[in-house]
Amino acid sequence: MLPRITYLSLFRLLHFMGTTKISPLSFPLHxxxxxxxxxxxxxxxxxxxxxxxxxxxxxxxxxxxxxxxxxxxxxxxxxxxxxxxxxxxxxxxxxxxxxxxxxxxxxxxxxxxxxxxxxxxxxxxxxxxxxxxxxxxxxxxxxxxxxxxxxxxxxxSVVTFTTLVNGLCVKGDVGRAVELVDHMEKMGYRSDVKAYGVLINGLCKMGETSEAVGWLRKMEERNWKPNVVVYSTVMDGLCKDGLVSEALGLCLEMSSKGIRPNLVTYTCLIQGLCNFGSWKEAGLLLDEMMKTGTMPDLQTLNILVDVLCKEGKIMQAKSVIGFMILTGEAPDVFTYNSLIDRYCLQNQMNEATRVFELMVSRGCLPDIVAYTSLIHGWCKIKNINKAMQLLDEMVKVGFTPDVVTWTTLISGFCQAGRPLAAKELFLNMGKYGQVPNLQTCAVILDGLCKGQLLSEALSLFHAMEKSKLDLNIVIYSIILDGMCGAGKLNDAWELFSSLPSKGLQINVYAYTIMINGFSKQGLFDKAEYLLTNMEENGCMPGSCTYNVFVQGLLTKKETARSIKYLTMMRDKGFSVDATTTEMIINYLSTDEGDIRFREFLFPK
DNA sequence: TCGGTCATTG
Known part of the structure; x- marks a missing residue:
């Protein structure tokens, strides 16, 4: 399965990474x-x-x-x-x-x-x-x-409090963590670099990156010099927020203060760059890191393997694995899982199974992630039996399916056209100690709605509203779409109108669902009203928003309004999607077809 | 002697 490790494959890897200056012979094989x-x-x-x-x-x-x-x-x-x-x-x-x-x-x-x-x-x-x-x-x-x-x-001691602050952060309760730091300082303890580091890490993990940067500056004002750990923590937060150039800027700032980036710093930045397709820059950074004497470890290489797999670049991923072996690191469960997951997503279940077996034969024990990926793969090609067989197998070898496993199965049953069986799983997972989360709820509600079982979906939805779950706009959008699909426009409109009072910010998806619902029923004035006013409510219509509206107009042969909105789309730089294109072609092929539509099919 | 940074599944 793995490619033969040759200097050629290594060279290809380095070339791919944008690294050409290092001779393969200079890698410290010792x-x-x-x-x-x-x-x-x-x-x-x-x-x-x-x-x-x-x-x-x-x-x-x-x-x-x-x-x-x-x-x-x-x-x-x-x-x-x-x-x-x-x-x-x-x-x-x-x-x-x-x-x-x-x-x-x-x-x-x-x-x-x-x-x-x-x-x-x-x-x-x-x-x-x-x-x-x-x-x-x-x-x-x-x-x-x-x-x-x-x-x-x-x-x-300060260590005691720092430990508890970290505990609160690990639980996701960063608000109380900040309070505890305050409290500790009022008791006469002075936060040190590690205490600030813990808090900054907690903020980053909750996605509160700008707060984290604020605390970084605050600790400097209080005359503490952030170290490489604190800087790396913030850089990682920035990268995960998509602010990779800010992270690189912070790295420069750190270096200018004489603090050298370490293995973790480089790993965070390389992953950040890869996640945004900046392969060349990532390669240059990998180059720089090795030149300055920091060799990537198993975790760094696994990140590369995973990112490459997710991009569908399996050959390159295998080259990284080759490099891994060359530097004396054996692929581990993370490495194999990345490959398995990729093959599953490509519907290549034979390959996925082969990697799974290879992993076992190399003495690497599969974990719950490996099993869940395979279950997902079988579900994806609608082979529920195989999925259930694997569920049995994983339970037999001692794993307890977690919420991800359950959600995967529930989704699989829905996609296989068995939403009621999915609902049974949803209702029974609690008996096995697993509590559904928002994603599980989204999957089952969507499955029931798409399976024409709106009333089933609604009764679950009302139960969820009463439960402790903090339903978000995604869940409401699924229900809105279900109502629209079942022709219950009034119910949908009532629910849609009630969203702000529930403290939910209506987003472009929710607007598009309503516009689609109205358009499909020929209620164009209502759809148009939403489309023209959504921007005022702080929500920009997207390409999809216009497309669904125009599709409704075309169905009901509203020629003038179709052309008006197609023109608006073109002016705004939105493209006509496949469905809309097909409808225009069909329309043109009839006697009533208006020649003016042609320009939208073949833009100049 | 005790506290903080990077990786996989829906």
Whole structure:
């Protein structure tokens, strides 16, 4: 499946990336020979405890200890020592276990230290507990540990608060996170670079990038120098917001202050550039990064593989995988999933299955994403049986289908013309512990509407309105479209008119749905009224808006108005879409066809 | 000794 790794394929990759200056021979092949030290040998060769602890400390600090079993092995050896190593040594190891994302393990080890080993808790170990709880999204428990801290007479530190601020951010509650920073400062603590970094990251993740930039400036005003982490966080936020040139500008600003971009900085910028099709610039950046001694790691290369797959450039994606192998990185579940997903989207289920099997044969365990992609692929070609078979299989190997899996299946049943079966799935997913989200709701409502089951859709919709779900304009638009499609123009108009009172901003899609609804019924004055007034309400009509209106006019042979609006479209630079073109051709081919339409088919 | 940056599925 993978292309043979030759210098030729590597050269092609570099050429493609816009990089021509580096000789393939200059890649540091020796880096693939670095293997993590065999811990057991390490321990045996250092029977002396001091030496053992020193090597543990060095391994922890060097980042070479990246295996949970090895870390646990260290812990258990330390636990058997007499006298016990210091709490500092235990905390060092705990910090590492948290970094490996083994949060429940970290919490139970702290418990063991306290109850079995008799090591006294302190602010540091409790901070580890709070951090673990926060990462498990159990922020409320984190706060109760803070309470315990006060009760036991331990002074929380800036680290304690930063940890909780991060916990709130992870939960998406960035408003409370900002409040906590305020609160902490009122209590006399001073936020430091990491505290600001956490908050800035939280804001970026919620899409509040300009707020994040504001805090970056604020921390500078307060005489804190943002470091590469803070800058990279903001750059990533800007890139995800589509503000790639702003991100590049910030990178220049950072460099001018003597702060060099690191692996993460480059990765964020390269992804940002790729996402907007700036392949050449991305290649130049990859070039610059390697020249300055930063080699892309598995994650960076996986981002490239994924972006290339999404662009349909599978050959180039495979070249990147070749490069990956050449630099000693084995493709992982992310790499394979990107390929699987691409093949599924191209309806190439044989290829997708082959990659899935290859992944298994190479000892890489498929995850819920791999299964969900395959289920999506089978649904896409309307093979519901295969999709259900995979669902069975994934449950058998121990995965719990998540909301994405359910939404994929529900959508599959709808597309296969079985909206009622889809509704059953929707109503039953709760029994399997999965709560529908807005996208699930959108999928099922759309499926029922398109399946001519408006009343079914409406009863679900009313139930959703009563539930805690914060329905958005997308959901309302689906219902509006369903009502229009069923000829319930009055109901649609009433709902449409009520949207502002529900605090919803009517967008171009909602307007277009209503204009389409009116036009299809020949209610052109109403449609025209909306089309001419939507701009006043802060919503610019798009190409689709004009096309649906003209299609209605053409159906009812409203020649004069059709020509008027076709002319407006041309003046505004909107193109006539395929459906409209076909209608014009049909119209021209009849006796009544007006010769004036010809100019819209063959624009000068 | 404890806190922050980059990757996949609808």
């Amino acid at each position: 880096s693939l020979c670095t293997k993590s030290t065999n811990i057991n040998n390490e321990i045996q060769s250092h029977s002396n405890k001091t030496h053992f602890l020193n090597s543990m400390r060095n391994l922890c600090k060097s980042g070479k200890l990246n295996n949970i079993d090895k870390a646990l092995n260290f812990f258990h050896i330390m636990a058997k020592m007499n006298p016990l190593p210091s709490v500092e040594d235990f905390t060092l190891l705990l910090g590492l276990i948290v970094k490996m994302k083994h949060y429940t393990t970290a919490i139970s080890l702290v418990k063991e230290m306290h109850s079995s080993l008799g090591i006294k808790m302190d602010t540091f170990t409790l901070n580890v507990v709070i951090n673990s709880l926060c990462h498990l999204k159990l922020v409320a428990f984190g706060f109760s540990v803070l309470g315990t801290m006060f009760k036991l007479g331990f002074e929380p």
